[in-house]
Amino acid sequence: xxxxxxxxxxxxxxxxxxxxxxxxxxxxxxxxxxxxxxxxxxxxxxxxxxxxxxxxxxxxxxxxxxxxxxxxxxxxxxxxxxxxxxxxxxxxxxxxxxxxxxxxxxxxxxxxxxxxxxxxxxxxxxxxxxxxxxxxxxxxxxxxxxxxxxxxxxxxxxxxxxxxxxxxxxxxxxxxxxxxxxxxxxxxxxxxxxxxxxxxxxxxxxxxxxxxxxxxxxxxxxxxxxxxxxxxxxxxxxxxxxxxxxxxxxxxxx
Numbered sequence: 103x104x105x106x107x108x109x110x111x112x113x114x115x116x117x118x119x120x121x122x123x124x125x126x127x128x129x130x131x132x133x134x135x136x137x138x139x140x141x142x143x144x145x146x147x148x149x150x151x152x153x154x155x156x157x158x159x160x161x162x163x164x165x166x167x168x169x170x171x172x173x174x175x176x177x178x179x180x181x182x183x184x185x186x187x188x189x190x191x192x193x194x195x196x197x198x199x200x201x202x203x204x205x206x207x208x209x210x211x212x213x214x215x216x217x218x219x220x221x222x223x224x225x226x227x228x229x230x231x232x233x234x235x236x237x238x239x240x241x242x243x244x245x246x247x248x249x250x251x252x253x254x255x256x257x258x259x260x261x262x263x264x265x266x267x268x269x270x271x272x273x274x275x276x277x278x279x280x281x282x283x284x285x286x287x288x289x290x291x292x293x294x295x296x297x298x299x300x301x302x303x304x305x306x307x308x309x310x311x312x313x314x315x316x317x318x319x320x321x322x323x324x325x326x327x328x329x330x331x332x333x334x335x336x337x338x339x340x341x342x343x344x345x346x347x348x349x350x351x352x353x354x355x356x
Contacts, residue, residue, distance in 0.1 A: 145345035150296070150304030151338055164333035165298060168324050171280035173312045180204070180266045182220055182229070182249060189256040198251040198258045200229070202266070209234055209245035212268065220251060220264040227264065228252045278311065278319045285332045286310065286318065287339055296338050298329035303338055306330075 142157040153161070182202045200220075204212075212231055220227040233248040251258065258264075285295045286308070293310055296303040311319030324330065331338065 143341055143345075145342060146302075148304075150299050150302040151342060151345075152302045161334040161337040163303075163331055163338075165329050166282060166285070166332050168279060168281055168320070168326050168328040168330060170277050170326055171317055171319075172276045173278050173280060173314050173317065173319050180268055182251075182264045182266050184251070184258045184260055184262040184264070187256065187258045187260050187262075188253040189259070196252070196254045196256070198253040199232075199248065200251055200264070201246055201248050203244040203246055206243065206245050209247060212247065216268075218249075218266050218268050220266045222258070222262065222264045225257060227258070229266065279321075279324060279326055280317050280319050281324065281330055282332045283313065283316050283318050285330045285335065287335045289339070295324070296331040296335050297324065298331075303331060305339070305342060 141154065143151055143153045145151050153163075180202050182200045184198050184200045186199045188196045188198045212234060214231050214234065216231045218229055218231075220229050229249045229251045231247060232250050235246040235248070251264075281295065286293050287295070292307055294305050294307045297306045298304075306323055308323035309321045311321045313319070
């Protein structure tokens with residue numbers, strides 16, 4: 103997800119006609135001369151930010167429609183340890199075996215045979231769940247998951263650690279409201295997006311659910327058919343911060 107950018111920076115898009123300069127207390131827009139007849143942007147609480155065409159291009163704004171999606175929740179990075187490498191001939195099909203641990207609730211959402219990708223540095227390996235064991239003693243009630251890892255070149259060694267992302271197949275949901283992760287801005291005020299509001303863009307707090315392959319579920323704050331900014335949101339956030347704190351464009355901010 104996109105992170106909050108501090109306001110005391112400058113933003114310039116190479117090749118764009120408009121440069122937006124952000125200083126401690128002001129925002130100046132310029133198209134050619136320092137001050138054009140038309141202001142680069144205006145801000146009105148409850149309505150949002152309205153940008154000139156050049157300002158829109160300078161920020162590289164891209165929008166998309168909020169749609170219904172099929173989401174298979176993903177867990178964050180999981181560490182898998184190789185127990186028996188293919189080089190030891192543990193299996194006749196050139197596969198290594200490994201294991202990892204998950205809380206029982208999460209382990210219950212995995213299925214035997216489920217495939218997933220593993221990564222070690224720049225190399226990637228295909229793996230599959232072979233067994234979901236009961237909670238193991240000495241592991242705080244965690245469930246041990248066994249997996250086979252395709253390793254045709256015998257690259258892996260016993261004790262190697264690889265990183266994986268797992269889809270919780272049994273938690274799949276259809277018809278959920280979803281947006282690209284790139285639309286979301288994380289800040290100390292919570293996650294939000296910029297949604298189209300007529301000719302303006304209004305900062306809209308959202309509650310998020312499951313995430314998969316760059317798409318995230320929205321449980322509150324948006325409806326299907328809404329239009330959200332997927333590229334350029336941090337720039338809009340900087341402009342709004344300046345507006346709220348007394349910044350102005352070439353004309354007065356509203």
